[in-house]
Amino acid sequence: MCNASNETTAKRLLEAAGEIFAEYGYRAATVRQICEKAGANVAAVNYHFGDKEGLYMAVLRFVPDAHTEKYPLHGGLNPDATAEQKLRAYVQSLLGRIFDEGRPGWHTKIIAREMNEPTRSLDTLLEEFARPLHQELASIVRDLLGSRATDEGVRLCTLSVISQCVYYHHARSVIRRLYPEQRFGPEDIARLADHIARFSLGALKEFAQQKEAAS
Incomplete structure (x- = not known):
């Protein structure tokens, strides 16, 4: 008791x-x-x-912990899943975490405040949660870019994919005003995840082909 x-x-x-x-x-x-x-x-x-x-x-710690189990980055895929499948699962998971309707409003607000007004806790937060999240995606991106990928190329592409996901949430009040038809319900988020994944895959494949052609 x-x-x-x-x-x-x-x-x-x-x-x-x-x-x-x-x-x-x-x-x-x-x-x-x-x-x-x-x-x-x-x-x-x-x-x-x-x-x-x-x-x-x-x-x-409570904020990311609350969503890690619900939205695993691998999306429940088998270890032998293709890099394309892993990227789609990653984007769906990240958008699921960001737009989870069940999460209290303060979850996003406190993380944003910590990034804008950092305390000594920021380094711990980054090492425990942000770095593994970025490393997971960077590994997928490197596979998609191929053996000729540079560290800079992997870094920029990794940040580009994450930025697409984050922007839709951070700027949603602006997006709603500019594009009133853009919704953010569960079905809309699923379509958005598919779009970001396809858009990113197209760009990554193009980069990989350019590297091969230049070699």
Whole structure:
């Protein structure tokens, strides 16, 4: 019973902290604000997370952890899947994470705030989550570009694929105004994932052919 109560308190603190940190930022947010929102004693933060910084890091880890299992980057493919299949699965997974209707609004907001107003936690966040995400895609891109691919080419193409996915989310308020017909429901996201994958595959194949022709 005690363990269940502790887990409930920790979860309430995580949810409350996520909203407060996303709204005010790490530096301006206070432990008292968080505890009042969570209905918890101030001492509970020290008990469960050590201190304010520990709570903040737990919140940052909570966001990607909540979606990794639901949207695995390999999309449930077999290990012997083709690079083309892996790219499609990756794009579908990334868009699924970004546009997940079940995720609270503060999830995206707190990550964006951390990138714009970095704390000491950013390096940990990048190493634990962002770098593996980029490395996974870079491996797929390198396979598609072929043996003559350069590190620069792999890097630029990797960033281009990710940027396509992220832009649709970050600029969706602008996109809706410029293109009112563009929707972002589940079926729309599925079509968008297919478009980005096909568009990227076309570009990657063209780059690979150019390298072969120049050799």
